[in-house]
Amino acid sequence: MTTRRSLLLGLGGALALAEAVCPARAAPPAVLDWRGPHQAGIATPPTPFAIFAAFDLLAQDRADLREALRLLSDEIATQTVPGPIPQGDDPLMPPPDNGLLGEGRAGQRLSVTVSLGASVFDDRFGLAARRPRELTAMERFPNDAIDPDLAHGDLMLQISADTREAVLHALRAIVRRTGRVLVPRWQIEGFLPARPAAPAEATPRNMLGFKDGTSNIDRDDAAAMDRLVWVPPGSEPAWTAGGSYQVVRLIRNLVERWDRTQLAAQEAIMGRHRLSGAPLGKTEEHDTPDMALLPDKAHIRLANPRQPESAANLILRRGYNYARGLDRAGRMDMGLIFVSYQASLDAGFRAVQARLNGEPLEEYVKPFGGGYFFALPGLGSQDHLGQTLLD
Numbered sequence: 381m382t383t384r385r386s387l388l389l390g391l392g393g394a395l396a397l398a399e400a401v402c403p404a405r406a407a408p409p410a411v412l413d414w415r416g417p418h419q420a421g422i423a424t425p426p427t428p429f430a431i432f433a434a435f436d437l438l439a440q441d442r443a444d445l446r447e448a449l450r451l452l453s454d455e456i457a458t459q460t461v462p463g464p465i466p467q468g469d470d471p472l473m474p475p476p477d478n479g480l481l482g483e484g485r486a487g488q489r490l491s492v493t494v495s496l497g498a499s500v501f502d503d504r505f506g507l508a509a510r511r512p513r514e515l516t517a518m519e520r521f522p523n524d525a526i527d528p529d530l531a532h533g534d535l536m537l538q539i540s541a542d543t544r545e546a547v548l549h550a551l552r553a554i555v556r557r558t559g560r561v562l563v564p565r566w567q568i569e570g571f572l573p574a575r576p577a578a579p580a581e582a583t584p585r586n587m588l589g590f591k592d593g594t595s596n597i598d599r600d601d602a603a604a605m606d607r608l609v610w611v612p613p614g615s616e617p618a619w620t621a622g623g624s625y626q627v628v629r630l631i632r633n634l635v636e637r638w639d640r641t642q643l644a645a646q647e648a649i650m651g652r653h654r655l656s657g658a659p660l661g662k663t664e665e666h667d668t669p670d671m672a673l674l675p676d677k678a679h680i681r682l683a684n685p686r687q688p689e690s691a692a693n694l695i696l697r698r699g700y701n702y703a704r705g706l707d708r709a710g711r712m713d714m715g716l717i718f719v720s721y722q723a724s725l726d727a728g729f730r731a732v733q734a735r736l737n738g739e740p741l742e743e744y745v746k747p748f749g750g751g752y753f754f755a756l757p758g759l760g761s762q763d764h765l766g767q768t769l770l771d
């Protein structure tokens with residue numbers, strides 16, 4: 381039986397509540413730790429819902445920027461730990477919480493990952509010398525039609541959780557708390573299958589109907605993560621160690637056109653069989669692709685040629701699907717929120733995208749937003765996220 385008192389008992393209470401809410405999900409714990417060397421939301425398993433929310437800083441000087449990061453850290457600490465939600469008792473004041481979750485936060489694997497855009501390192505805060513070396517505003521690629529209202533920003537929050545309510549609850553709490561220093565710039569909501577319909581469907585499918593995420597860096601392989609995802613000490617301004625370059629690309633899928641394309645053509649474009657996810661000519665999803673059986677311009681062949689020299693270009697993909705109804709011409713507006721994390725933007729995303737430029741898939745996709753950001757190192761022994769950047 382879950383009581384308000386058990387909620388106050390911290391993690392024990394959190395797990396009791398998680399069990400009461402969803403017995404099947406009682407383990408593993410629904411609380412993601414962001415206090416280690418890395419923020420949560422990168423090496424942690426993707427959850428079914430996420431929102432990507434870009435902000436601009438109203439901050440005028442470094443003290444204001446520190447205030448923004450302090451408030452954010454404080455609010456993340458509050459939001460990510462399950463427990464009772466204050467209801468307030470002053471009828472003259474607005475209630476302290478937006479009420480979306482009722483009286484308790486149930487964990488729901490909420491994570492809030494904070495990243496900074498290149499614009500933070502302009503002349504406003506005297507941080508130019510501390511810019512992560514490869515961080516710039518996202519450049520234009522040949523197939524792009526970027527809407528400036530859906531691109532870039534001083535600060536990006538990736539908020540993800542098991543339910544849409546938990547994501548929106550956290551976003552609203554953060555916006556309310558940080559309103560003096562952060563102005564919302566653009567947002568997009570993403571989703572993945574809540575749980576696999578069958579074991580063969582463990583890899584989520586994207587809006588083109590293909591499994592997406594089959595070949596990826598193993599999040600649990602600490603050595604690979606250290607080599608390819610986390611910025612190592614020494615190569616960059618000292619504060620960046622343990623952080624990661626974050627790429628967000630909003631890529632619309634032209635699904636009406638795709639749905640009128642023969643299966644064999646779809647599979648040649650991707651280089652994989654649609655149903656099984658197996659590389660062309662193979663039978664199992666996780667079989668190693670045989671390059672001799674793939675068209676030269678197949679997406680997976682260009683994205684990862686599997687040559688010794690392309691091993692340094694591996695990236696951690698952690699994308700979401702999105703669907704936003706219809707556009708003004710009555711066409712379905714859905715696609716991919718492509719998200720990748722890498723220790724080097726040049727060796728990672730930029731190198732892969734350079735190989736993909738001009739690929740046949742471009743006829744069916746249109747990038748329209750996103751940006752480059754730098755995911756801050758985890759809290760560690762800092763008072764707030766980003767402290768070592770500002771001190």
Ligand code: HEM
Pocket residue numbers: 586588590591592593594595596629631632633650652679680681683684695715716718729732733736745
């Ligand atoms: C809407 C656009 C895109 C779609 C629909 C798409 C779809 C897919 C699919 C179905 C796979 C095969 C399954 C897998 O191994 O995960 C794949 C693999 C991959 N994609 Fe994409 N992708 C898109 C954009 C991108 C972009 C922009 C990049 C990076 C610049 C990228 C990089 C990769 C990589 C690195 C792989 C793994 C290749 C391998 O190791 O075999 N993709 N993508």
